[in-house]
Amino acid sequence: QVSHAAMEPRACVAQYFPDGSTEVWTSAQSPFTARYILSHALGIPLQKINLHVPHVGGGFGGKAGINFEPLVILLSKFAGGRPVKLLLTREEEFTTAPLRQGFYGWIKTGVDANGKITAEQMKYIYDAGAYADYGVNIGRAGGYSCTGPYEVANVHCDSITAYTNHPYGTAFRGFGHLEFLWAVERQLDMISQKTGIDPVELRLRNALRPGSITATGEKLRDDAGRVDQCIKAAAEAIGYGKKQKRESNRRLHGIGLAALWKAPAMPPNAASCAIIKFNEDGSANLSVGITEIGQGTTTSLAQLAAEELSMPVEKIRVVPERITDLTPYSWQTVASRGLFMEGRAVISAARDAKEQIFDMAAEALRVQKADLVLENEMVYPRGQPDRGIPLQQFAMGYTYPNGNAISGPVMGRGSYVPRGLTYLDPETGQGYPALKWTFGAQAVEVEVDVETGVVKTLKVASAFDIGKAINPLLVQGQAYGGRLQSLS
Structure with a gap:
């Protein structure tokens, strides 16, 4: 479990008025969802809750729902309608705020002689902590994306969200995909070692393409994205196959590559x-x-x-x-x-x-x-x-x-508003849960000190099929930021 550690800590100012209305200034990613939850929790009509949200100093999912806004509203009410402000310190951010959910993954894979995946059985368990928050939605996203960006004809996946006595988890950049993709990609590396098929080639043989069928029965459109091209681009940029692993008595060098996909994980009517x-x-x-x-x-x-x-x-x-x-x-x-x-x-x-x-x-x-x-x-x-x-x-x-x-x-x-999306059928697991898919690949060159266990990242190459880049500089910033956050 990892803290979001956004630059701006969570902050809120609230004032409760005699007519039962309230004004709230808060650092939130989802003003209208926060308003709805506050209304439901406190019994205040929606039209009497007014949220003010300025620019937010980073969120990464940690400010997607509500935080301590209900507490501040009630404090204002019990203080006779005086405005109340609560600003967390950095230490309080680490000790009281929700974290990335913990994860356990188990995968069993069937592969033919050519390295083509024929069947997979998975069990994913997300550690929601003591409260559900976004936990169930994260487990749902992990379920319908369970195979990673690969075509698998026969799939059985149980994606479970569990209550535990750990700190409660919430949305975090990647929304459950990062966790299960780690398991999927490690499984592919193990298959590569057992079959003798190059790990990049193995991924290319199984990569989803336009016309492929996902685990939920969705046929990918021609404009869905090309993970195979991302794999090739990342491999070429990192110098895969062109340079030998440099080894010494103490420091070993290696190159690794992983592919990814991500769905928006939202309700069908998100407007x-x-x-x-x-x-x-x-x-x-x-x-x-x-x-x-x-x-x-x-x-x-x-x-x-x-x-x-x-x-x-x-x-x-x-x-x-x-x-x-x-x-x-x-x-x-x-x-x-x-x-x-x-x-x-x-x-x-x-x-x-x-x-x-x-x-x-x-x-x-x-x-x-x-x-x-x-x-x-x-x-x-x-x-x-x-x-x-x-x-x-x-x-x-x-x-x-x-x-x-x-x-x-x-x-x-x-x-x-998106069109054509559906909930998954509870019996068959089939449906159309994703408006779009983001495809990509990451490759790294690392140095490992075999005596200390210290791993040093020497080079990183990223490739994403994002469609039309409205502002390429901002897109680059997102790619750089994601890489640095993953290494921190």
Whole structure:
């Protein structure tokens, strides 16, 4: 079990009012989920709980649910409605906050003469500690992802979440996948040793590809990702097969490679919403429900809105604070879904705003909407940029030179909800639990001191099939951060 150790410790300010309402300022990844849990636990109606969430100084899953917000609310109530603040010290973070869950894995694998996996039986046990928190969901994610990024025709997996007398566990970067993937990859290395098949080649022979069937019966689409290409890229980058292991009497060198996949692990109806509101000068404010926890997601969301509206990204301001009374709903900032799903809601909101602008422009320019173009903050009939009207003139509704006004301020609304997902059938374990899969591979070169047991990482190579990178620099930052966190 490992502590999240985010830069910002958990913090909360709450004030309880005589009418039974409460205002809460907290460091949370999921404002709307936290509000729902608080309502259920304290018996306060949802409309009387207002959460304020500014930028969060790191979470890694540890701030995905609630922490001690109920305690602070009750303290405020018993203090006569005075505001109460609670800020954990670093020591208190380590001793009172939830951790990564413990894990036990057992795997039995059948392999044919060519190294093709024919059958697997697994038993995964996640140590939830004294309280469930996110534990059951983590065990569920481990269950439907149990084979790792490999095609196995016959699968039996029991993924169990158990109560123990240990500190309680919660979501942690990877959400249960890191733990069972360690077991899967070690099993493949053992198979490689027994069969004499190169470990990289063994993984390539069994890798999932478009058209493959997962353990839950899902057929991977053509755009699902290519773990085989990630394996090849990581192997080439680390120099696999090109350099001999350097050995001395004391220090041994070795190269290892592991593949990965991850599903979002979210309910089928996890929705995201966004609102774009224009200002008088033609700039716009973007309001979203996901929180900024350090990845730079809000920067990428501003880029998406700016591209759709053909305006400089500097003119898009993402509202920094999430306020549940005012902010559009978003399920949670978890599950590798932030930009992927909120970005679609932002694009939808931008298109809605553009439609409102085109409605006004079509009337003002006496043309069909289909003939209009929005480019470089100008709206004009296709092929006639000289007739263009600045975007700013539509922001508050268009006004003719004689003062006659049409429409009103532009405010775009967008939402996104995944389609085609289902719960797993309780009898067969079949279903469609994953909206998308993230595929990747990691390779390392290490040096081992055989006398002290000290392991030194000499080189790391990573390859991920992420689809379209909206901001490549931020993507690199996430890759570097994940590697460093895994080594710490």
